[in-house]
Amino acid sequence: MTAIRIVPERLLADLDKLRTFGQCGSGVIRPAYSEAELASRRWLAERMTEAGLEVAVDPVGNLFGLPPGDARCLLIGSHSDSQPEGGWLDGAYGVIAGLEVARASLESGGPRIAVVSFQDEEGRFTTLTGSSVWAGQMPLAEAERLTDDGGVTLAEARRQPDGLPAATEMPTERFSAFLEIHIEQGPVLDSAGERIGVVENIVGIRSERLRFTGEQNHAGTTPMHLRRDPVQGLVRYVTGLNSRFENLVTPATVWTVGHVAVHPNASSIVPGHVDFTVQWRDADAARLDRMTEVVRGTALEIAEAMDLGLDLSGYAAIAPTDCAPVLIETLAKAAEELAPGKWRRMPSGALHDAANVSYRMPMAMLFVPSKRGISHSFEEDTDRTDLVLGVEVLAQAAASM
């Protein structure tokens, strides 16, 4: 095994440079196809070229840096676009990490490694757009019809000159495996004082959109026993859900009522209906299924008990994804060597491009801590020593594959 000696100063300087594209305050504003994002991609392409990597762009706009030669090789990357007002590390860290490991491996005479920045991970058009298309989870024609909040299609956004090479096909068969390093975006590592997370799986997501319909009434003249109040239904529903989930979940399972819309939403009116969402995540598909039954069964029971109408109108499911066991063990071995006792195996509660890529090749992920668990915010941050350590673990694992 030839060690890949990364250059921490170069890694951090490139991360700081990428941050300057689309910067606003202490965060970045760099949605897909924005001027700032296009400029950052041109700069990324230059850095790839300087490193001796060949720049290629596939038809949906994923940006690749390929090592010389044709044999299959490891691919490392993430995305360089940001939330509308996101932090400096979400995505960007994984791209610069891939760039650093790929070029350090060329310099060190290590294995051939490619880097990728996926298109539109953060959802200007839909989330994970670039990796969905590349991994064959969404036809390109369908992606091109997607629109942003302003009604612009992906196809229209693609037409503007971007100063990058013309699009070429990039078969997934060119790559033997995929690694993605990312900030955790949660508080687990930070609150435990740990420095590395070896991801075992990316959780599945289920969500249901519910409406309880009661009878809109005057809040002064309608006695309590004659009310059919959907907000009281919501309260009983969430209470019941919490209680029933208790015997079903693990400490890693999460569920959230994040959206509530009361109609007509006036303090003097017994509401007529309430729309709300329940979203639940777990790495075990069977557990997700049992939770679905509880979500629906509890809603039916509450609606019947309280004489409310019930609509279930927006079920959505994203399957959980397991990381490749051999890659998990490779990453775990490197983590234990470089951060003994300071790492853990964990699920990813957030979705990542790696989930799509797993349909085409073995995949695994690493996490570094997010200070106070904060992400999708200008406050997002990670200690520079942890940023370097993460890439060292990645490089050591890549060297041993």
Place this chain on the structure above:
Amino acid sequence: MTAIRIVPERLLADLDKLRTFGQCGSGVIRPAYSEAELASRRWLAERMTEAGLEVAVDPVGNLFGLPPGDARCLLIGSHSDSQPEGGWLDGAYGVIAGLEVARASLESGGPRIAVVSFQDEEGRFTTLTGSSVWAGQMPLAEAERLTDDGGVTLAEARRQPDGLPAATEMPTERFSAFLEIHIEQGPVLDSAGERIGVVENIVGIRSERLRFTGEQNHAGTTPMHLRRDPVQGLVRYVTGLNSRFENLVTPATVWTVGHVAVHPNASSIVPGHVDFTVQWRDADAARLDRMTEVVRGTALEIAEAMDLGLDLSGYAAIAPTDCAPVLIETLAKAAEELAPGKWRRMPSGALHDAANVSYRMPMAMLFVPSKRGISHSFEEDTDRTDLVLGVEVLAQAAASM
């Protein structure tokens, strides 16, 4: 006692005519100072004149019809404006009832009776505007500065020509007592199969505006035990409130969580804060006070237990109002004579102009049923036989006073 013989056909015809002003679908759109409301007031003034009543308008725009002579007399009335999209009876019924009893009493040689239509009861500027100013609960200058949703002040609205007599002072001392008949706007009489409600008091209203502040987070990466979720706080709060109120309330007490605003209200985000209102109504001020303690105390406990921030930012209180006992008994006697076994004593859960007038003279109210309890809606309706019966009870009581 000279009986006041009302003319049912004339009462119903006038109610039907008033409905045509601002008619839309099967309801009315007749906010204060709208063209439709001004036209209805000119027509009302004509009907008063035809009936032998002297038309007078006070400085805030309350429209009076006065019987000949100067001695103090009974006043009967309500309001002829409507909710933005209201029913045909809310307010209008009480005004036409007053008109009918006043003119029938003149025809029958009964007691002198005046009628009033109060200005802006339904809240284009604020609720009960006209009776608040007339009863000295709000200075005229303050009322004139009130604005509607479009920024128009009451003073500006008042300046348009309305075809009514110039404003004159109308001392409350000209009247000996006030009666208001109104649709119940709730389901109590209708669901019990009763025809008349003798109102004993108008409930007091308290409301509190609360905010629970937690920590906005990613709904996938934040473990349940590290969350500070204000929507979960709301659920526990309402559950606690319901439970604690149980030992405190009567069947007539009501409480409502009618307004809920979650921030940022996205299904994938653990909410950062939730604003909501609690409103509670009861005829007993001491009970309202004890409920206030529960509303606040429970909020403090939940906030502490769940590590949430708490803001109480919008307490409001309207005192309960008792009807005059002698008038209650007079109305009850007439109800028992004309609708034996088909009436009840009850509180008014809604506010009415009568609450303001009670600061100046003895006051009482009658209710007739609202079909299915519906009001503030085009579907608002009452059987014509009940509309007539209500005015007959009112006339019989007025004759005996």
